[in-house]
Amino acid sequence: MSELGTDFRRLWISSGVSNLGDGVRLIAVPLLAATITRDPMAVAGITIAAELPWLLVSLFAGAAADRYDRRWLMIGVQLARCAVAALLALTVFTGTTRMLLLYGFVLALGICEVLYDVAAPTILPRVVGKDQLPRANARLSAVELTTNEFLGPPLGGLLFRLAPAVPFVLDAVSFAASAAALRRVRGTFRADQGEDQSRGGVRRMLRDIGEGARWLRHRPLLVGMTAVVTVMNLARAMTLAVFVLYALELLRLGAIGFAVLSSAVAVGAVAATFVADRRGWRHAGPVMLASALGHGVTTAATGLTTNAWVAGAAGAGFGFATMTWNVLSSSVRQAVVPDRLLGRVGSVHRFVSWGSLPIGGVLGGLLAEWLGLRAPFLAGGAAVIVAALAASPLLLGVAALLPEAEAGGESNSGGESGSDGESGSDGESGGG
Template sequence: MTGLGADFRRLWLSSAVSNLGDGVRLTALPLLAAAVTRDPVAVAVVSVAAELPWLLVSLPAGALADRVDRRRLMVAVQLVRMCLAALLTATVLADRSSIAVLCAVVFLLGIGEVVYDAAAPTILPRIVPREQLTRGNARLFGVELGANEFAGPPLGGLLFRLGQAVPFVLDAVSFAASAALLSRLRGTFRPAGAADAPRAGVVRAIGEGFGWLWRHPVIRALSVVVTFMNLARAMTMAVFVLYALETLDLSAVGYGVLSSAVAVGAVAGSWAAERIRPAAAGPCLVAAVLGHGLTTVAMGATSNPWAAGASSAGFGFATMTWSVLTAAVRQTIVPDRLLGRISSVHRFLSWGSLPLGSLLGGVLAAAYGLRVPFAAGGAAVVLAALVAAPTLLGVSALLAGPGGAGGAGEAGGVSGSGS
């Protein structure tokens, strides 16, 4: 963290503890659902409930984030999520777990996540210099994936074996710790010009963000491509616990360890992405999307846990490379007053595909077997990479030009957006 400052350390620690709790919960929830039922569609419905808020709440959440102090909004959301995690703990302890109850709780947690993530991408450009954005993103994405998908999953599986409620206790504590760290960030985090600008209606404000994103060819391409990537990811994750327990014949702890393999590749990807020169960004983005699709297909094709783990690690490397580079692109060129809305429109398009992907994955697995969602999802991502390659290659000129990461482009300033 040398050179990035004390506030960055607080932001980094907040992300670390919060994502550790997320990783524990996101491993424990499928195990809890699988303890209730082994029906692939029913298990997938829990994933749909968790992801549906991205489709329903993303756009108004972005408008909200462009009207209020984003740090205070994030602190408030973390405290609400702490209460929801405590409620889930009480539900499990009372032996009242059911698919309906799990869907209700994860839906509310999902709403909190959407609001939090609408504000979160705007924080980094306020606390680090513009030339450090790629480095800062790499560190944040690295700890996010490391905690969420490396440390969290095996810990979640282990804690679940100790007691079904134990993982959710840790999740509640992680939200509280994250809120405390965020509250110590110094400075103002209100949108630039928010106090002087006329207050537009919510629908008009959302439309302005949507129109800006869709008129920018590179930002539009990034959103469309990642929509296919998330669709494929949701198709596989909806049945991943059944794939691990039945196809790979793993235990609950083994499932957690396999889930963490993606973070091994992600940590390596964050290290590599930090060192990618602007001129190489375009080809690296194309390679990352192709890697995402091909490793998804490879995972579904094997019955060997070691091969599945290697594919998962490759997937993590590709995904991390994509995430770091695309975040730097958006933080470079998006105006501060549109940060929340552009982030939320981007997530509405990309993460809004998650409920559809989860449902589609469950249906395909029930009808044709657990391997089919991997093959279909991976093939769709490879096709998207080939179609979008000419536009993605243009990112190199965008970052290397006078308005890029090393310049002072009109839209970006020191307060860009990323997601």
């Protein structure tokens, strides 16, 4: 950690604290929903509300990240999330929470999360050198997954069992602590645009978004990778939409058992961060292809079992595959995309790939109602395997870009000299 500098350590602490609260809420919200209704479609509405903001505001979030100081944008968002989580805790404490109200809170937190997650990866290249990006992303991913999916979920299940409002109080406190740590990160994190990008209103912002979309569109390899991630996220949302019912009804687990099962993903994910830390850029293409295939196989395997131990092992394998993909793809993108376009290119990528999450939530709920709780896992896993195999020539071509990526990113503006990926917490999605 010391070799990455003091400011990276502060960023790392901010991320860890925030993701601990997220992990607690990740379990508490579906458990709260399950106490209100056992209708699969109604419970799936939580996932839809959480992921819908990627379709609604992600493009504007990218433009904002390239206009304003990214660190201050992240601080403001964390404070807003603190206020929303505190209000949710109040409604739970007073017993006034209803499904529509819960949807509203989840939607508001989702909008804030989009703003934060689009801005977060854009500041990392200024905190560490480009040659340190794989290591820095691995360290951030390790703390995010450890807190979000390993420590947070069991703690959330335990706290919810003690008192349903307590997990949301902890979530609010975590956002405030994260903002305080971000405040101590030194430097200016506003993209150098050569002019005042804060002016011009909506029309100017739409032009900014168009510039990022054109940059992305002219790189076939990057477009192909985005397509694979879109299917990965679609499949993950299909399974998350009914995962609480799968655990409670098919695996016969309680609240704490559900939380422990959810945290199994983090076991494999943390292991993957150590592998990515050692290998850096090497063998990125074949490893990314294997990771996409592993994502699909482990998703389908989860739907084939009613044994909690087997489901946990599949979850660990899923975490390993997904985190390996995320670390490598986000590092390549940060290295090759010009700094002034990082927010917009990332937001266009996420608009497409993460925009599939609410669609996946709807499909997961419908498949569960029509065909049973296994169906979202089997259909999602099969779709990812097909997508990975179809894109295998493109994915194997990633390795050819890495020497250019190590040399620097801003000169890589032609043909296929680009790649994709996202950093930040991907615990709730299939891939970056």
